[in-house]
Amino acid sequence: MAAKKENTDTQAPAKVTVVLPRALIDLFPGAPKDVELAADTVRDMIEELNTRWPGMRDRLSDPTPSIRRHLNVFVDGRRANLMTGLRPGSRIYILTAMSGG
Amino acid sequence: MKQKILILLGTKKGAFIVEGDAARQTWHLRGPFCAAWPVNHVVGDAATGTIYAGGGNEWFGPAVWKSTDLGETWTHSSEGLSYGEGEPPIKAVWSLSSATDGLYAGVEPAGLFRTTDAGQSFEHISGLRDHPTRPHWQPGGGGLILHTIVPNPSETSQMWIAISTGGVYYTADAGKTWTPRNRGTRNDYMPDDQKYPEFGQCVHSIALAPGMPNRLYQQNHCGMYRSDDGGLEWVSIEAGLPSTFGFPATPHPRDPETLYLVPLNGDVLGRYVPDAKAAVWRTKDAGATWEAKRSGLPQENVFFGVLRQAMATDPLSPAGIYFGTTTGALYGSSDEGERWKLIAENLPVIHSVETLVVDA
Numbered sequence: 001m002a003a004k005k006e007n008t009d010t011q012a013p014a015k016v017t018v019v020l021p022r023a024l025i026d027l028f029p030g031a032p033k034d035v036e037l038a039a040d041t042v043r044d045m046i047e048e049l050n051t052r053w054p055g056m057r058d059r060l061s062d063p064t065p066s067i068r069r070h071l072n073v074f075v076d077g078r079r080a081n082l083m084t085g086l087r088p089g090s091r092i093y094i095l096t097a098m099s100g101g
Numbered sequence: 102m103k104q105k106i107l108i109l110l111g112t113k114k115g116a117f118i119v120e121g122d123a124a125r126q127t128w129h130l131r132g133p134f135c136a137a138w139p140v141n142h143v144v145g146d147a148a149t150g151t152i153y154a155g156g157g158n159e160w161f162g163p164a165v166w167k168s169t170d171l172g173e174t175w176t177h178s179s180e181g182l183s184y185g186e187g188e189p190p191i192k193a194v195w196s197l198s199s200a201t202d203g204l205y206a207g208v209e210p211a212g213l214f215r216t217t218d219a220g221q222s223f224e225h226i227s228g229l230r231d232h233p234t235r236p237h238w239q240p241g242g243g244g245l246i247l248h249t250i251v252p253n254p255s256e257t258s259q260m261w262i263a264i265s266t267g268g269v270y271y272t273a274d275a276g277k278t279w280t281p282r283n284r285g286t287r288n289d290y291m292p293d294d295q296k297y298p299e300f301g302q303c304v305h306s307i308a309l310a311p312g313m314p315n316r317l318y319q320q321n322h323c324g325m326y327r328s329d330d331g332g333l334e335w336v337s338i339e340a341g342l343p344s345t346f347g348f349p350a351t352p353h354p355r356d357p358e359t360l361y362l363v364p365l366n367g368d369v370l371g372r373y374v375p376d377a378k379a380a381v382w383r384t385k386d387a388g389a390t391w392e393a394k395r396s397g398l399p400q401e402n403v404f405f406g407v408l409r410q411a412m413a414t415d416p417l418s419p420a421g422i423y424f425g426t427t428t429g430a431l432y433g434s435s436d437e438g439e440r441w442k443l444i445a446e447n448l449p450v451i452h453s454v455e456t457l458v459v460d461a
Binding site: 023026027054063066069070097 | 184185
């Protein structure tokens with residue numbers, strides 16, 4: 001039984017907290033500022049966000065594929081890309097870059 | 102049934118709707134919509150009353166916004182607005198056009214998409230980007246953009262599009278294959294012996310004359326033109342105009358001989374109205390002669406321009422004409438251009454003007 005539990009824990013995606021920017025929340029009525037979800041990479045995290053709010057993937061990443069040029073994603077304080085791994089308890093900030101006119 | 106007219110504005114900071122009565126005497130402004138994103142084009146589908154807005158945001162990419170309640174609520178999608186993995190991402194939607202087989206979207210970098218599910222998803226009309234001249238297209242001042250889409254209303258499989266700076270392209274097989282249609286249009290930025298190339302001209306806008314599916318008008322960076330054979334040959338109609346440079350070319354809604362322009366003072370002189378006096382120039386003989394219509398327009402210290410999609414007519418009688426300026430003013434005429442009134446001011450830079458008439 002113990003071995004089975006350990007195996008389950010190993011395969012389950014990490015439970016993390018994602019903090020969404022205000023400008024993104026405005027585009028998806030009902031989306032909260034802080035989102036609890038399970039994902040092992042930033043790319044998986046975006047897919048999970050897209051499952052909950054269809055269309056959010058296209059707002060956050062482009063099909064090259066890459067995080068959009070004027071967005072920054074920080075995982076536990078470090079700038080991340082789509083392949084960056086997530087750990088249980090990671091806190092991910094999605095931030096809009098200084099941009100506009 | 103009573104009707105009302107909506108003037109649909111795309112601006113640098115969102116979409117706006119200016120709502121007027123059928124008499125076109127009183128106007129009420131609503132907006133900004135679309136989260137105040139830069140919006141390049143707003144169009145209305147007269148059959149359904151649905152409004153679509155195309156644009157792009159530096160943070161969140163391109164999108165087509167949609168409202169089915171005349172602007173009260175909006176949704177957005179860019180599903181399928183992609184050239185695929187490894188290809189350059191699409192920055193913005195630039196132009197929208199309803200056709201019998203769906204809504205078409207022109208984007209930056211230049212390409213054409215279509216939605217057949219009312220804006221929920223888009224498919225790439227790949228034949229255009231497969232054209233062998235595509236690697237030679239160059240970005241104009243606004244980027245490498247597909248900015249004009251002209252479906253042939255009498256033949257679904259036919260369409261003209263315009264790219265800055267690629268020129269005019271035409272399809273007769275619903276987008277599978279395309280041919281350049283620029284013969285007779287000038288490119289002043291080429292050596293003397295190469296000023297009339299097959300493609301690469303800086304077309305600013307094209308428009309189809311009503312009731313004449315082979316008559317097109319074209320405002321180019323380098324001249325004003327008309328074609329009476331679907332773009333196979335273009336002839337200059339710039340004699341009598343104050344400038345060869347401008348952006349929109351807007352036909353009368355019913356008279357194929359009548360066209361409205363806003364010439365600007367030139368591409369190197371500031372790109373505002375000539376002599377700093379506002380005028381809409383009108384021909385009633387397909388470009389043989391032109392007259393300036395100034396009544397009601399400012400005639401002193403005017404330094405605005407009018408962008409390529411920022412002039413439109415309405416379908417009422419007499420026809421209404423409207424244009425928006427780079428300084429955020431909206432002017433209108435309810436008598437086919439004879440007299441003009443300021444409808445709104447202090448808006449963001451106006452990128453596009455279209456109209457939609459609905460039941461009141």
